[in-house]
Amino acid sequence: MQKIAIVGAGRVGEAAAQFIAQNDMAREIAMLDVREGAAEGCALDIQETAPLFKFDTRLSGSTDPAILRDAGIIVVTAGIPRKPGMSRSDVLDTNVRIIDEIVDNIMRYAPDAILLFVSNPVDVLTWRAWKRSGLPRERVIGQAGVLDSSRMAAFVALETGLCSCDINAMVLGGHGDSMVPMLRYTTINGIPVDKFLDAQALERIVTRTRGGGAEVLALRKNSSAYDAPGAAVAQMVEAIVTDRKRVLPSVAILQGEYSYPDGAMGVPCVLGKNGLERIVELDLNASETAMFKHSMESVLADIARLH
Template sequence: MLKIAIIGAGRVGESTAQFLAESDLAREIALLDVREGAAAGAALDIQETAPLLGFDARLIGDTDPGVIAGAELVIITAGLPRKPGMSRSDVLDKNVEILDSIITDVTREAPDSRILVVSNPVDVLTYRAWEKTGWDRSRVFGQAGVLDASRMAAFVALETGLSTRDIHTLVLGGHGDAMVPMLRYSGINGIPLHHFMDQDAIDRIVERTRHGGAEILALKQTSSAYDAPAAAIKAMVEAIVLDRRRVLPTVALLNGEYRASDVAMGVPCVLGAGGMERIVELDLNAAEHEAFMTSLAGVKADIDRLK
């Protein structure tokens, strides 16, 4: 890809730029931030690692939205961060205001791009970005499930002592406390989790996954997670840039899938050169469907606040 833009040069945005640069996924990576010097400083700092890490990507940063002109993919990480005790929905009103301004810049400077939303609450903001752009849903999607599934897999590895390379997990639903870890679709090299752990351990992992971001926030106090989110973004970007057509949990606009419409939710999707190319609809059992609908109701309630 010739150019990727990252809007928001905070911790998630800067870590994302570093991961993308190291992987040479774009010839140019542009960072945009309203704070004077923040984007330029982050870009220069990362650029100076190029000789040591061996990448050729060129990084630029500015406060001028013109810096993202011509980007083929725009990653939105800007927004008011959570503080300890806050939910993702608590930052909704301010972050919608920030997102609306960003979308104005994106549609003007990079009208042919695809948008990957990361800012919280990501399900609602993905919906808002799609609504404001009027673009096809293949071009506007969000990151949540890749991060949630990675957290779940990490917790399984810590519990069992087994290699993360063999652990595969899946998390659906909204990116919040009502997310839906899919135990039927998770396992270790094709073997169900219950062969390695008892139900109490599995239940602990499910709860820890649901509160994974809050756990890190409570420990750090001064910041939320940024390395794991950036790694999740990189996995999605790589699938798109290299046209890998990977099946990854993605916040996508639903149009009848999973018996839901007019909402953005985390579901398995095929990611490739066309962006969010296809939604993979799983056959949920009664318990899974009930949990999914509970998660959906929370996202719907936040979307309705915006109307």
Template sequence: MQKIAIVGAGRVGESTAQFLARRDIAREIALLDVREGAAAGAALDIQETAPLLRFDTRLTGSHEASVIAGAELVIITAGLPRKPGMSRSDVLDKNVEILDVILQDILVHAPQSRILVVSNPVDVLTYRAWQKTGWSRDRIFGQAGVLDTSRMAAFIALETGLSTHDIQALVLGGHGDAMVPMLRYSSINGVPLDHFMDQATLDNIVERTRHGGAEILALKQTSSAYGAPAAAIAEMVEAIALDRRRVLPTVALLDGEYGERDVAMGVPCILGQGGMERAIELELNAEERAAFDQSIAGVRKDLERLA
């Protein structure tokens, strides 16, 4: 890619820029933040690591929206962060306002781009971005499942003591307490998880995955997670920038998959040069379907709040 833009130079945005720069997958990364000097300072700080980390990506930053001009991909991390005790839905109204302003800037300065939404509640905001731009669904998608899957895999590794390299995990549904960790589609190098753990341990892993972000927020108090989210974003961006056509859990606009339309939900998707190239429909058993439907219902309830 020639240019990637990141809107929001807070902890997630800045960490994302660092992860992407280290992978050297774009000629330029531009950061935008409403706080004067914040994006420019973050960009310069990361740029000064280039000789040490050995990358050639050029970073710029500004509080002027024109800095994103010509970006092929815009990553939206800006928004009101959660505080301890808050759900992702609690920040919905304010973050919709923030997103609407950002979308206007994208339509003016980067109208040919693709949009990766990260801000919470990501399912609702991904839908909002599609609703406000009128773009095709391949150009607008959200990050949630890669992070949730990584958390689940990390918990499995911690419980079993086995290498993370061999763990395959999958999480569907909304990015919240009603997400659907898919034990049946998860394994350790092809061996089912129940070969290594009893059901009570697996159930604990599922619950810890669902509350993974809240656990970090409760521990840190003054900051939500940013390292793991940034790494998850970088994984998705690399799949697109290098046309890897990877199958990754992605917040996608559903168009008949799983019997659903007019809603954004986390499902496995093929990510490549074409953006969200295809949503993959898995066969769900009765228990998985019930959990997926519950997750869908929660997202639709939040969508009713959109003006």
């Protein structure tokens, strides 16, 4: 891809830019931030790692939204972060105003881009951006499940002592306390995870996965997570740039899938050059269906606040 843009030069945006540049996913990365010098400084800092990591991507930064012009993918990380004790929904009122302005600038300068949202609450803001932009749902997706699934897989590795590379986890639902960790679809080299861990250990993993971001925030106190979210963004971008047709849990606009005619939810998606290429509908048992419904109702309640 010729150009990828990142809106928000905070820690998540910076981490994502570093991973994307380091893996030569685009010839150019453009960073946008409202803070004077923030995007420029971030871009320059990453650019100076190019000789060490042997990449040739060119980075630039600006406060002028015109820098988004002609970007093929735009990653949106801008917004106020959570503070300890805050939920993702607590930042909705402020962040929706920020997202509205960003979407308007995108439609002015890069109306053909694929949009990837990271800003919280990501499910609600992905839906809002889709509505405001008028873009097809294939080009407006959110990052949540890749991060949550990575966290769950990491916790399985820590509990079992087994190699992280062999662990595949799946997390559906909203990106918050009501997310749906799918133990039935979590495996270690194809073997169901419950062959390695008892019910108590699995419950610890589920609880820790749901609070994964809050745990990092509570430990750091002055910063939420950014390395893992940045890596998750890069994995989704890589799937689109290389047209790999990867199955990755992503926030998608539902139009009948999982029995919901509207809304945005983390579900398994096939990602390729067109963005969202297909939603994979899993057969959920009664317990999973109840958790999915609870998660969806939480997202829909936040969406209703926007009307």
